[in-house]
Amino acid sequence: MKALSLLFICLLLCCLSGCSTTSHTSTSNGGYYLDDGPESHPPANLDLVPNAVPRWEPYNRYANKPYEALGKWYYPQTNNAPYRAVGYASWYGRRYNHHRTASGEVYNMYAMTGAHTTLPIPCYVKVTNLKNHRWVIVRINDRGPFKDDRLIDLSYTAAYKLGILGHGTSQVLVERVFPK
Template structure:
């Protein structure tokens, strides 16, 4: 992530060209949290490095991590640019930048002012400011409720895949159970694929009208290489996706991350 990134000035104005998207997807709060998976570390993204006169040594050990501090978010100026992982930054995905957590790894982030919590996938480096602990994607900050404030006091707990729940570094089970088991690849029911965001949003709105309440939290739009996909998930298996498709009376189109 570029070292000159800033988000919100003290007077509320955005530095440079960064800020929210020109068009924010409807129901962005329904974007599903990242699902912890066993992934190989990216060697080039976990080497010692320097930024803004500071030196950092990523900690690649499988050890608990818990910290509190302030988080900010980064938006449209960096949308589509390469992250430290080599992946393209998607401001509508549940990702984050951290100076030393392994890439990739997963963390539960809690907004200490309102108690809201999300799980993000760490795939970028930053922020390189002593006053900030983590940079979140626009979607993650939106779900945590601090887009307008620009930053918030947060708690970070590293998480891993486990049999029944996401376990936090505080050695306490997360309050939201996970159905995926370690080693599973999460599956999604794709409801539509569009080249324009407006068409994807139209399908999402229509689907919400007919959707069973139990599926509301699983519905969202993801941008994958410029294609906007309306999907439901994650589900632990192909069979679970087929069951959902039958319940919703839609064609079974199974996708993975």
């Protein structure tokens, strides 16, 4: 009986270890999943993708209500208050590309966008990588990341421009910016 139990456990572990392999050859892993990353042929010249340009937009009436995610309640800001915080940025790629965001827009991993748990949707933030001092401006149009050690999720291109793709995360400064 012990041998049968041991055999079952070994088979189970073998099956589970197969779940942890990635389906792409990139060493860059973003978001929460090991199989997230770039598509087979990402566009050339991602360096030329411009920052988001802040403009006044009405807040999304659906994406700014209190909500629960993974057993925790979040209360989005619904005003034009300043925001400045230091934390870790992660990114999400092809796993969510072409899926609806919290704003109802379709996620484009090659646009300059981001996800935040409580900033108004939409709004704009300047994200500065504190390791290399590169910065980008992204438009917040989604909710997340829902991990306690993360402050913001960035699109693939924003993470690329900040130099965090290979690491998956990096410490950043997030500052809300407004139209001039």
